[in-house]
Every structure is written in structure tokens, then in C-alpha cells.
Amino acid sequence: QVTLKESGPGILQPSQTLSLTCTFSGFSLSTYGTGVGWIRQPSGKGLEWLTNIWWDDDKYYNPSLKSRLAISKDTSNNQAFLKITNVDTADTATYYCARIVEGIPFEDWGQGVMVTVSS
Amino acid sequence: DIQMTQSPSSMSASLGDRVTITCRASQDIGNYLNWFQQKSGKSPRRMIYGATNLAAGVPSRFSGSKSGSDYSLTISSLESEDVAIYYCLQSIQYLTWTFGGGTKLELK
Numbered sequence: 001q002v003t004l005k006e007s008g009p010g011i012l013q014p015s016q017t018l019s020l021t022c023t024f025s026g027f028s029l030s031t032y033g034t035g036v037g038w039i040r041q042p043s044g045k046g047l048e049w050l051t052n053i054w055w056d057d058d059k060y061y062n063p064s065l066k067s068r069l070a071i072s073k074d075t076s077n078n079q080a081f082l083k084i085t086n087v088d089t090a091d092t093a094t095y096y097c098a099r100i101v102e103g104i105p106f107e108d109w110g111q112g113v114m115v116t117v118s119s
Numbered sequence: 120d121i122q123m124t125q126s127p128s129s130m131s132a133s134l135g136d137r138v139t140i141t142c143r144a145s146q147d148i149g150n151y152l153n154w155f156q157q158k159s160g161k162s163p164r165r166m167i168y169g170a171t172n173l174a175a176g177v178p179s180r181f182s183g184s185k186s187g188s189d190y191s192l193t194i195s196s197l198e199s200e201d202v203a204i205y206y207c208l209q210s211i212q213y214l215t216w217t218f219g220g221g222t223k224l225e226l227k
Contacts, residue, residue, distance in 0.1 A: 037216075039163075039218075046204075046206065046218060046219075046220050046221040047155070047157075047163065047206050047208075047218045047221070048218065049208070049215075049216045049217060049218055052216070054213065058213065060213065060214060060215050060216075061215070062215060063120050063215060096162060096163075098163075103210075103212055103213070104153075104168050104169070104210075105153055105165070105168070105208060105210045105216065106153070106155070106163070106165055106208070107165055107174070109162040109163060109164075110162065111162060112162055
């Protein structure tokens, strides 16, 4: 059974760095064709793809946010991480991580974690 | 960057209706088009991948098709449980991905 769960600070102030963790089970990020992606959704708005990390440590970022994003992984501990620097109120959203299988996106999703940026 | 234009942004239909939602890609994405369903307060669920492949556990009334640069999600006979927001996602292999803007489907 595959599970993913996001965790994060809940609330942070503008200009700080947001650090999120995706802890997963039931698959390995060292398996060929496997990846983990991060997606966010402001309340009442649509889905926005942020970034993917692949089994071979390849990384791809949303061009509009690329300068502020950093994705990484800890294969041994079944975790993926997302950092967003210099956050603003526009970064307030629910953040999801999701599994990529054989290059096919987002077969499984976490429950999401709400992040609020407020002074 | 590849843009995905999804239409309509919202629609209402009656039970038993045939419903079609469309996404148009700004560049060639081959068959790298996926559809997701999101019910209120829930995480998205993958419905279609590779433009036409039904994801595991998805009812057969859902189908995906491609015509040129237009991709469609069709529900052959709308049921109440299909009320949701639907999103397309282009996933050109190992590159940057893009969601469409979403289609809110309601019952008439």
C-alpha cells in the first residue's frame, strides 16, 4: 500500500523560507522511472505544479518559481523535501506531494498540508 | 513554456447527460495528457493518463480522447458522484509540467 504525507510549519512570516517534507511508504525513490512531485493549491483556486524529483536525482521546476524552489530527497528514509525561499502571502496554499510511476504522473497523493504566510 | 487552455471553466449538466471537457495545448505534447478529479475538500484523483488510458478503479463511463492539439475528457452518463472540479495536466516526459485551469462540474 502506497501512502504519502506532507508536513510543514503551518504558518510563517513573509521573507522566511518554507520547508516541507513528504514522507512516503510503499515505494522507493531509487526505482527506475519513479519520482515525487509537489503541487500547491491556494484556497478556492486551481492546482499549480511546482517541481519534480526523479529516481536519478534529476530535478525540474516551474519556470515562474524556479529561482525560489529547491527539491531534494533522502532515499534511505523515504522522504522528499521542498524549500521555498522568500515567501510572500501569495504562497499561502495547500501543498501536496504525489508519486510518479514509470514517468506517469501522480498516481498517489498525500492529504495535503496547509501553509499560511502572514505577518 | 507549454500552456494548457481548459474549457469550459464551469458547467452544469443533468444526471445521465454526456459531458465533455477539453484542454488545448500550446505546443505538441504527444499523448502526455492526464486528467484529474478533485472533490470538495479532497486530494485530486488521477482519472486518465496518456490521453486515453483509464486509471485503475475509474468507472468505465469516463474516457479520454485526442484530436490534434485538443484533448477531451468525456463522461458518457453523468452520475451525482461525478460532481467535482476536473483538471488536465500535460506531462511531457521529464520536463516541466502544467495544469489546466480547471472545470467545475455541477448538477443542473
